[in-house]
Amino acid sequence: IKLFKQLCSVPHPTYMYDPMVNLLKQILDENQISYTIDNHHNILAVIESCPTYKNYPSISLQAHYDMVFVSDNGTKPESPISIYEENGWIKAQNTSLGADNIAGLAAILLPFISKLNGEVIKEKSCNHGQVELLFTSDEETGLIGVRNLEHTLVSKLHVNTDCESPNTIINGSAGGITQIFTKQLLKVEIPSNFKILKLIFSGFKGGHTGFDLKTNKFNMTQFIGLVLQMIDCYLIDVQVGKAMNSIPFEGEVIIAVSDQQQAKNLIFNLYTLQTEFMSDKGNLAFVCAPLEQTHGFYKNELEFLSRLRQEVLIDNDETKIAVTSQYLTILKIVNDQLEAQIYARSLTSRGLDWTICYNKNVMNQFCQETKYRYEPWEPKVTKFTLLVQQMLKNCQIQPIHAGFETSFLVKQGVEAVSIGPWIENPHSVNERLNLESFQKFYEQILS
Incomplete structure (x- = not known):
C-alpha cells in the first residue's frame, strides 16, 4: 500500500512523463535493478534469475504508468493526487485515482525491491527465473506507448495487470x-x-x-x-x-x-x-x-x-x-x-x-x-492460460470489452493473460481500489 500510494500521488496523466519516470528510475537505481528507456518513454527492467531457478522460463510482467485524469473541482493535471482510505477502499479527493494501472505497477515492482526512500521495507524475492518488468506510457490514448515499443521481450510468457475484475483471467480484449x-x-x-x-x-x-x-x-x-x-x-x-x-x-x-x-x-x-x-x-x-x-x-x-x-x-x-x-x-x-x-x-x-x-x-x-x-486481442485458451488458472484457483477465463496493450505484445509471439484487483469506476472521480482485493492480487503476482 505504501508503494502504491507513493506512485499514485505523483502526477502521471497521459503525455506527462518526467514525474513518474524519474520516480521509477529512483526506485530501480536504489535497488540496483538494470533498466533501459526507449524513445517513447517505455521502461524495461530486467531482474536476473535466482541461482537455483536458472532453468525456469523467463516471464514478463507489464503495467502502464499513465492515467486518465479528471477532476470535479478544477484541480490541475500537474497537481499531486490526494489519496485517502475509506471503508476498505482507496480513493482520491475530487480527482480520478489512477489505480488503473498503478495498482498493477506497484504489485509487479514490489516483489523485486527491498528499499524505498532509503528505508529497508522487506527482503527481495529470490524464487524466480528471469523476470522482465515492462512499464509502458500513453496507454490511455490509443495504446501509444506499446504501439511504438522499441524494446524486444525475451519472455514468451506475459502477464498484463490492467484487468479490473477480481477472480478473472482475461484471455482476449477489444480493439478500439x-x-x-x-x-x-x-x-x-x-x-x-x-x-x-x-x-x-x-x-x-x-x-x-x-x-x-x-x-x-x-x-x-x-x-x-x-x-x-x-x-x-x-x-x-x-x-x-x-x-x-x-x-x-x-x-x-x-x-x-x-x-x-x-x-x-x-x-x-x-x-x-x-x-x-x-x-x-x-x-x-x-x-x-x-x-x-x-x-x-x-x-x-x-x-x-x-x-x-x-x-x-x-x-x-x-x-x-x-x-x-x-x-x-x-x-x-x-x-x-x-x-x-x-x-x-x-x-x-x-x-x-x-x-x-x-x-x-x-x-x-x-x-x-x-x-x-x-486490432482486438483474439481470445485464446492456451497452456499458459490454464496454468495460470490452476495456480490462482476459482478464477474464470473470459475476454473483456476494454482494450489491452497485449493486442500488440502477442505479435511478438508471447502467450498472455491479464489479471488485476477490484477497481470501480476507472476514468472518473468515483474511481476506487478495493484494499482486500489489492492484497489478494499481490499474492497472486507472488505465486
Missing part, C-alpha cells in the same frame, strides 16, 4: 478506434430580445467506455440533445468531455433563449427525470446573462445527438459480453468549428469497420477522420 467528426458552423444573427442561458452540468456517472456500459445507457451528450429538441433557442457554445476514452460526467452549454425562466424550468424538469443516471454528486447550475453577442449557431447543428447510438451495439447472447460499443466522449466548438469525438470498441475487426460506416451515415454533414486504431 477514435473517430473525429468536424464541421465548420454557419453563424446566424440572434434576435435582440433573446438572452444568454449557460448550463453547467456535473454528476453524470461517466466512467470507462469499456467497463461502465450498463450505468451509461443515457449520458450527458444525449441529455443535451434532448434539451435542444425541446427548447426554442440558438446555440452559442458547447464544451463536453476531457478524454477520448472516458464517458463525460460534466460539461457546459451556452444557448440564447427568448424566456430564461421558462427555459430553466423545462430543463430542470427534464434533468430531474434522469436521476438514475446521476452519481450522488449530480448537479445542474444555471447562469443567466444579457445577450452580449449578436451571432450564434442554429441549434439543429447538434440534432445528430438524438440519432447517434451511444451504447452496446452488438453483444454475445451466450456470454453476455459486449462485442461492439461506442460513445461520444468529446463535444466542443473551437473557432466556429464543431468537433465530435466518438470512441468505438469491438472484439472483432469487422465490428470496428461497421462503426465507421454507421457513424459516417449518421454524421453525413461532417468531415470524418479516424485515429489510434488497434
Whole structure:
C-alpha cells in the first residue's frame, strides 16, 4: 500500500512523463535493478534469475504508468493526487485515482525491491527465473506507448495487470478506434430580445467506455440533445468531455433563449427525470446573462445527438459480453468549428469497420477522420492460460470489452493473460481500489 500510494500521488496523466519516470528510475537505481528507456518513454527492467531457478522460463510482467485524469473541482493535471482510505477502499479527493494501472505497477515492482526512500521495507524475492518488468506510457490514448515499443521481450510468457475484475483471467480484449467528426458552423444573427442561458452540468456517472456500459445507457451528450429538441433557442457554445476514452460526467452549454425562466424550468424538469443516471454528486447550475453577442449557431447543428447510438451495439447472447460499443466522449466548438469525438470498441475487426460506416451515415454533414486504431486481442485458451488458472484457483477465463496493450505484445509471439484487483469506476472521480482485493492480487503476482 505504501508503494502504491507513493506512485499514485505523483502526477502521471497521459503525455506527462518526467514525474513518474524519474520516480521509477529512483526506485530501480536504489535497488540496483538494470533498466533501459526507449524513445517513447517505455521502461524495461530486467531482474536476473535466482541461482537455483536458472532453468525456469523467463516471464514478463507489464503495467502502464499513465492515467486518465479528471477532476470535479478544477484541480490541475500537474497537481499531486490526494489519496485517502475509506471503508476498505482507496480513493482520491475530487480527482480520478489512477489505480488503473498503478495498482498493477506497484504489485509487479514490489516483489523485486527491498528499499524505498532509503528505508529497508522487506527482503527481495529470490524464487524466480528471469523476470522482465515492462512499464509502458500513453496507454490511455490509443495504446501509444506499446504501439511504438522499441524494446524486444525475451519472455514468451506475459502477464498484463490492467484487468479490473477480481477472480478473472482475461484471455482476449477489444480493439478500439477514435473517430473525429468536424464541421465548420454557419453563424446566424440572434434576435435582440433573446438572452444568454449557460448550463453547467456535473454528476453524470461517466466512467470507462469499456467497463461502465450498463450505468451509461443515457449520458450527458444525449441529455443535451434532448434539451435542444425541446427548447426554442440558438446555440452559442458547447464544451463536453476531457478524454477520448472516458464517458463525460460534466460539461457546459451556452444557448440564447427568448424566456430564461421558462427555459430553466423545462430543463430542470427534464434533468430531474434522469436521476438514475446521476452519481450522488449530480448537479445542474444555471447562469443567466444579457445577450452580449449578436451571432450564434442554429441549434439543429447538434440534432445528430438524438440519432447517434451511444451504447452496446452488438453483444454475445451466450456470454453476455459486449462485442461492439461506442460513445461520444468529446463535444466542443473551437473557432466556429464543431468537433465530435466518438470512441468505438469491438472484439472483432469487422465490428470496428461497421462503426465507421454507421457513424459516417449518421454524421453525413461532417468531415470524418479516424485515429489510434488497434486490432482486438483474439481470445485464446492456451497452456499458459490454464496454468495460470490452476495456480490462482476459482478464477474464470473470459475476454473483456476494454482494450489491452497485449493486442500488440502477442505479435511478438508471447502467450498472455491479464489479471488485476477490484477497481470501480476507472476514468472518473468515483474511481476506487478495493484494499482486500489489492492484497489478494499481490499474492497472486507472488505465486
